[in-house]
Amino acid sequence: MSFGQGYGGGYGRPPQGHQSPQGYGGQPGHGGQPGHGGQHGYGGQPGYNQPHGYGQPQHQGNVYSPPGWNPLSVPDHDSTRRKVGLALWVVGILVGIFLNIVFTLAEVFMSRSPTKMANAIVLGAVFAFPPLVVYITVPKILDRFDPEPWWCLVMAFMWGALVATGFAGMINTGVAIIFTQNYGKQTGELISAAVSAPISEELFKGMAVLGFFYFLRREFDGIVDGIIYGILCGLGFAAVENVSYYARSALQGENVLAGTFVLRGVFTPWLHPLFTSMTGIGFGLSRESSNRYVRALAPIGGLSVGMALHAMWNFLPTALGSEMTGGVFVVWLFTWLLFVAAFFAIIIALVVRKGRTIRDHLKDEVLLGTMTQQDLELVTSAFGRLACTFSWRGAAGRKFIAAASKLALSKWHTARAMKGQKRTISADFIAPLRLQMKQHRAEMMARAPYGMAR
Secondary structure, X not given: OOHHHHHHOHHHOOOOOOOOOOOHHHOOXXXXXXXXXXOOOHHHOOOOOOOOHHHOOOOOOOOOOOOOOOOOOOOOXXXXXXXXXXXXXXXXXXXXXHHHHHHXXXXXXXXXXXXXXXXXXXXXXXXXXXXXXXXXXXXXXXXXXXXXXXXXXXXXXXXXXXXXXXXXXXXXXXXHHHHHHHHOHHHHXXXXXXXXXXXXXXXXXXXXXXXXXXXXXXXXXOHHHHHHHHHHHHHHHHHHHHHHHHHHHHHOOHHHHHHHHHHHHHHOOOHHHHHHHHHHHHHHHHHHOOOHHHHHHHHHHHHHHHHHHHHHXXXXXXXXXXXXXXXXXXXXXXXXXXXHHHHHHHHHHHXXXXXXXXXXXXXXXXXXOOOOHHHHHHHOOOXXXXXXXXXXXXXXXXXXXXXXXXXXXXXXXXXXHHHOOOOOHHHHHHHHHHHHHHHXXXXXXXXXXXXXXX
C-alpha cells in the first residue's frame, strides 16, 4: 500500500490483506458503507497530483515510514506561505510604528501647547487601553469550542493598532488636506470622515483577515474565526484611535472627556469590531463554501458591507455637526446599539452552530473507539477547557479538547470539499490529529483518579 494510505489508516496500522471502503482516515464507514465523499474516506485521499498518498512508493506489509517522519505531526504544506506572511506582517508593523510615531509627534508639536497635548495623550492612553482587558474577554468567551492561538490574536490586534491606524491615518489626513484646500473645511471633514475613513480603515483592517485566510489557512476554519480575527483587529484599531479622541477631549475639560469616554468606551466600543467582522464573515463564507462564485465574491461583499456601515456611522454626526440635536443623537445612538446587539446574537448563533458541527463530526470517533461518549461531552461543552483547568485532567485535557476539535473541523472541511469534488489540505490533517487526540487522551486518563473507567 502507499504511504498516504497507511498514513490515513486507523492509527497508522497496516492493512489486513485487503482494501475495503473506508470511513474517516481509512476506517470502515458505518455499517460497512463508504465514508463521507465516496469509496475512500478522508484519510485515504491521494496526495497532491499523485496517484498514491503523498506520492510515496507502494510497500506491501508494514507502512512505509521515511527517516524522521513523525506520525503525530500535521503535514506542513504552507511553510513557505506562512514565512512570506510573517515577513509581510513584520514589515507592516514596522512601517505602522513609524507612521504612528510621526502622527503623534506632529499632533504634539503642531498644537498650541505641546506640553499640554503630550500630557493629554498620556491621559488618553490611560482611558483607552485598560478597558481592553474587559473587551478582549468577550471574543475569548465566544470562541470557546476551537479557540484561536494566542499569537494569532496578538498579530490581529497589533495589525489593527499599528498598521491599519498608521496607513489609514496617512490617507485620511491627505484626503482632508486636499478637499479642505479646494472645497472648504466642512467638505474636507465630511469627505474624510464619511468616504475616505470607511474605505481606507476597513481596507487595511481587512488585510489582517485576508492574511489569516491566505497565509494561515490551518488557523482559519470558517465564519466564527473570521469574526474573531475581525474583532481583535477592530479592538486594536479603536484603542489607538481613542487615544487621540480622548486627548483632544481632555484639552476641552473633564466633562468633555467623561462624555467622550462614555460614548466611545461604554456605548460604542464594538463598532470598529463590528465593521471589520463583516469582512471576517465574508472570508469565513469563502472558507466554508465549495462554490467558486461564493468563494470569490463573499470577501468583497463582506468588505463592502463593513465600509457601508462605517460610512453610515460617520456621516450623520459629521454632516450635522453642532446642529445634531439631543433627540436625533439619542435615536442615532440607539439604532447603532441595536446593530451591535443583533451582531452579537448572530455570533452566538454561529458559535452554537460550530459546536454542533464539532459534535456531528466526532460521533463516529465514539463508534470507532478513539473516544468515549463522556469525552465527546467534554469536548463539546461550553466550559470544557475551564473544567480541565480546575480538575485532574489539567493541560492534557485541554490539549485533548484542542486536538479533537481541530480533527472534527478538518473532517468537516474535507467532507464539503469531497462533496464538491475538490481537494483540501484538511484531509491530510485527519490522521495525525487523530493520533494526537489518542495520545493526549492517554495522558489525560493517566491522571484520572483510581477506579475511574478508562
